[in-house]
Amino acid sequence: xxxxxxxxxxGLRVACGDLELRLxxxxxxxxxxxxxxxxxxxxxxxxxxxxxxxxxPAEVRRSLLQFHWSARGKMSPELWALELAVFRHGEPIGxxxxxxxxxxxxxxxxxxxxxxxxxxxxxxxxxxRLMALxxxxxxxxxVDATTEAFDDNPESNGVTRALGYTPNGVxxxxxxxxxxxxxxxxxxxxxxxxxxxAHRLDVTLEGVAPVRAMLTMDPRS
Numbered sequence: 001x002x003x004x005x006x007x008x009x010x011g012l013r014v015a016c017g018d019l020e021l022r023l024x025x026x027x028x029x030x031x032x033x034x035x036x037x038x039x040x041x042x043x044x045x046x047x048x049x050x051x052x053x054x055x056x057p058a059e060v061r062r063s064l065l066q067f068h069w070s071a072r073g074k075m076s077p078e079l080w081a082l083e084l085a086v087f088r089h090g091e092p093i094g095x096x097x098x099x100x101x102x103x104x105x106x107x108x109x110x111x112x113x114x115x116x117x118x119x120x121x122x123x124x125x126x127x128x129r130l131m132a133l134x135x136x137x138x139x140x141x142x143v144d145a146t147t148e149a150f151d152d153n154p155e156s157n158g159v160t161r162a163l164g165y166t167p168n169g170v171x172x173x174x175x176x177x178x179x180x181x182x183x184x185x186x187x188x189x190x191x192x193x194x195x196x197x198a199h200r201l202d203v204t205l206e207g208v209a210p211v212r213a214m215l216t217m218d219p220r221s
Contacts, residue, residue, distance in 0.1 A: 004207065008214045009075065009082055011207035014131045014139075019124070021096055021131055024085035029068055032085060032092050033061035035116040040094070042117075047153045049175050053114075077216040078102055086115070086128050093119045096128045098135055100142075104216050107143035109136045126159050131203055133163070137192045139208040140217055144188055151181040160185050164195055 004011030014021040024032060037057045041047055052063055071081045081099035085092045094115035103109060111132045115125055129147075136142040147165065149156035150173075165185035173182045212218055 004210075007072070008207065008210035009072070012082065012084075012211050013206035014084070014135050014203065015206075016127065016131050016134075016201060016203045018089050019127055019131065020087040020090075021084040021128065021135070022087070023072075023082070024068075024092060026065075028085060028092050029065055030061070032095065033064045035093065036060055036064055036114075039117040040114045045153065046175060046180075047114075047150060047156065049173060051176055075215070077104060080215055082211075084132075086113075086124070088119070088124070093124070094128070096132050098132050100140075103140070103142075104219070107141065108146060109140065109142045109144075110146045111136075112147070120155070125155070126162065129159060129163060130197070130201060133187065133192060134201055134203045135205065135208075137189055138203075139205045140212065142189065144186055145192070146184065146186050148182050148184045150175070151183055157183060163187070164191055166191070 010023050012022060036053045037060055040053055052067070053060060055063075068083050071083050075081070079099075079101050080103070081097055083095055083097050086094040086096050095113060097112045098109055099111075100106070100109040111129060113125065113128060113132075115128075133145055136145050145165075146168065147160055149160060151157070165187045168184045168186040171182050171184065173180050
């Protein structure tokens with residue numbers, strides 16, 4: 001038995017041009033950890049509630065490994081998160097997460113991401129989000145997709161708005177001991193289908209059915 005047969009998320013692939021989303025192996029996780037240590041946002045920015053990417057390099061690397069191992073170990077139909085590495089020409093350059101809570105009932109999935117600083121400003125963030133939305137809507141039959149970004153993260157808010165999400169409220173969060181405004185967004189299946197590029201994206205999906213079965217996304221007959 002291979003790894004994908006034992007744990008179906010390892011067989012999941014989302015490909016579009018020179019980009020691919022898939023679960024990274026441990027060696028690839030270490031390369032991603034090096035990216036985080038090198039920087040994934042300008043030092044004056046604080047895009048995360050918890051500054052998991054700030055600290056001694058050894059601690060940051062260990063934290064990233066433990067987070068990914070934990071996400072895999074906790075995956076269940078009730079709560080799951082696919083922490084998919086973003087590969088460009090086979091090189092890991094960031095993470096695009098796709099997750100859901102009671103997805104078989106709610107059909108609602110959320111996304112989050114980060115990208116190595118050297119890869120910012122090239123349109124990759126928008127493309128990998130579109131790939132994640134394609135997985136949710138075309139692969140998993142989602143009804144809604146949600147995301148959020150702090151008000152002082154103009155790039156993330158800009159990508160989200162450009163993709164056609166609808167504002168879905170504003171909340172005050174505690175961020176590293178200070179209040180911060182978080183914008184929330186929602187995209188419906190109808191809005192996705194109405195996008196001019198929704199059905200022109202050259203996206204291929206592989207290994208979707210075993211993941212759907214593992215996470216009981218389909219009604220039982």
